[in-house]
Amino acid sequence: MSQAAHVIIYSSAGNANGHALGAFLDENGVHYESKDADSSEHAKAEMQALAGGESEMPLLVVNSEAHANPTHAEVAQLLGLTADESADNKMHDVVMIGAGPSALAAAVYTTREDIGTVLYEKGIIGGLAAITDWVDNYPGFPKGISGLELAQSLEQQAERFGAEIRLGEVETITDKGSYKLLKTTDGNIRTRSVLIATGSDYKKLGVPGEEEFYGRGVHYCATCDGAFYRDKKLVVVGGGNSAVQEAIFLTRFTTHIDLLVRSEIRASEILRHELDKLVEKGQITVHLNTATDEIVGKDNKVTEIRAQKDGVPTTFEVDGAFIFIGLLPNTDFLKNSAIKLDSHGFIKTDAGLQTTIQGVFASGDVRSGATMQIASAVGEGATAALKLREYLEGHRK
Amino acid sequence: MKQVTVYSQNSCASCVMVKKWLAMKNVEYKEVNLDEEPAQREYVQKMSGSSTVPVVVIEDKASESTAISIGYKPAQLATIVA
Numbered sequence: 099m100s101q102a103a104h105v106i107i108y109s110s111a112g113n114a115n116g117h118a119l120g121a122f123l124d125e126n127g128v129h130y131e132s133k134d135a136d137s138s139e140h141a142k143a144e145m146q147a148l149a150g151g152e153s154e155m156p157l158l159v160v161n162s163e164a165h166a167n168p169t170h171a172e173v174a175q176l177l178g179l180t181a182d183e184s185a186d187n188k189m190h191d192v193v194m195i196g197a198g199p200s201a202l203a204a205a206v207y208t209t210r211e212d213i214g215t216v217l218y219e220k221g222i223i224g225g226l227a228a229i230t231d232w233v234d235n236y237p238g239f240p241k242g243i244s245g246l247e248l249a250q251s252l253e254q255q256a257e258r259f260g261a262e263i264r265l266g267e268v269e270t271i272t273d274k275g276s277y278k279l280l281k282t283t284d285g286n287i288r289t290r291s292v293l294i295a296t297g298s299d300y301k302k303l304g305v306p307g308e309e310e311f312y313g314r315g316v317h318y319c320a321t322c323d324g325a326f327y328r329d330k331k332l333v334v335v336g337g338g339n340s341a342v343q344e345a346i347f348l349t350r351f352t353t354h355i356d357l358l359v360r361s362e363i364r365a366s367e368i369l370r371h372e373l374d375k376l377v378e379k380g381q382i383t384v385h386l387n388t389a390t391d392e393i394v395g396k397d398n399k400v401t402e403i404r405a406q407k408d409g410v411p412t413t414f415e416v417d418g419a420f421i422f423i424g425l426l427p428n429t430d431f432l433k434n435s436a437i438k439l440d441s442h443g444f445i446k447t448d449a450g451l452q453t454t455i456q457g458v459f460a461s462g463d464v465r466s467g468a469t470m471q472i473a474s475a476v477g478e479g480a481t482a483a484l485k486l487r488e489y490l491e492g493h494r495k
Numbered sequence: 496m497k498q499v500t501v502y503s504q505n506s507c508a509s510c511v512m513v514k515k516w517l518a519m520k521n522v523e524y525k526e527v528n529l530d531e532e533p534a535q536r537e538y539v540q541k542m543s544g545s546s547t548v549p550v551v552v553i554e555d556k557a558s559e560s561t562a563i564s565i566g567y568k569p570a571q572l573a574t575i576v577a
Binding site: 220221223224229244245246250266313314315317319321322323325326327398418 | 511515565
């Protein structure tokens, strides 16, 4: 169907077929004008002129061509609507891809405005926040809060106002102009607008042994797996906030941690202070200018980490390694879409958080220029929700 | 008939998701919390060959087979729980 098709329905308030036709066009995301030929002489005259005389109602006019009381099948053919059957037979207002803090915050706002909101989450509801041991810098919690508790609270708040969280994956987004077609693990669904808030995932070292020993001595989640290393020795790789925070967390289990930092520690002042205390106690040893080369094991378990410290080969005999070296945006599924990404794979948006597809917005860690904090992800989610509302209001008939 | 056991621990977001997924699919399961039953931890490690949770064990009495899923992997769960 041409995206420029001009569609008018001439009908009357009591005409059931007219209402059904309008609903059918709404369901398929078709913009149209609605004119009451009973209450407006002008509309009646227009209708008769287009129909070439008296006409049965509803009269559907597509680019000045009149069709009296067409069937839905005829309308679908006229407007080229046949291709996109949706699995749930609905035209959603907004589908959010991801159910981390950004999307959950957005969903609180959209659902409170009665904007039908569905979220798709292929992994953990709450995203990386849910697996963060402790959050001390999210405003409103003077004693801090566990990441999982914060995530579950956000989830409950979104669901309280009617957000529907589906456990599944969105595989592609196709722009159909007035609506977007999403291919999901539930089948195709149609939506007037989209929020992409897929966040980011752990960067891998890409060294030999990393994949082989994943879950068997190589880990990316301290809250998940730290307890398996009670009275054991670990390596933690990384020098930013996550690495230092999680290393501090892991000391409650381990006998000793070697923190391998590629150049220098970049963590916040407060975390560095806590780290220094543990270094003084002998629970953590920090190794600067140390690059991890290989993860080695035996009998399905990690036994040592081979590294270069100041260029000198150094071996750490440990029972496991936890890796926190940064995050990559979850945008692989957008590679063949019309949504522009920056050179690092983050989604480019304008000042209104809209991507290069009208009606598709992005917020949180996945967005180019995001500051990778829970607080800013939530703020962007709220902003995106207001922008979504504006977009939907501006694009309703 | 399949017997599903979920080995979990507290503050484990993946464990929460596995239980949510099983509930969504109306699959009954038994939960063993390794923080409450630490003696089971070594058993789970040996049985799964992994030092992570959740570990989902599906025992099929009819075929006398056992399938294991480690972590939260909906696609894999869908195959072995079916």
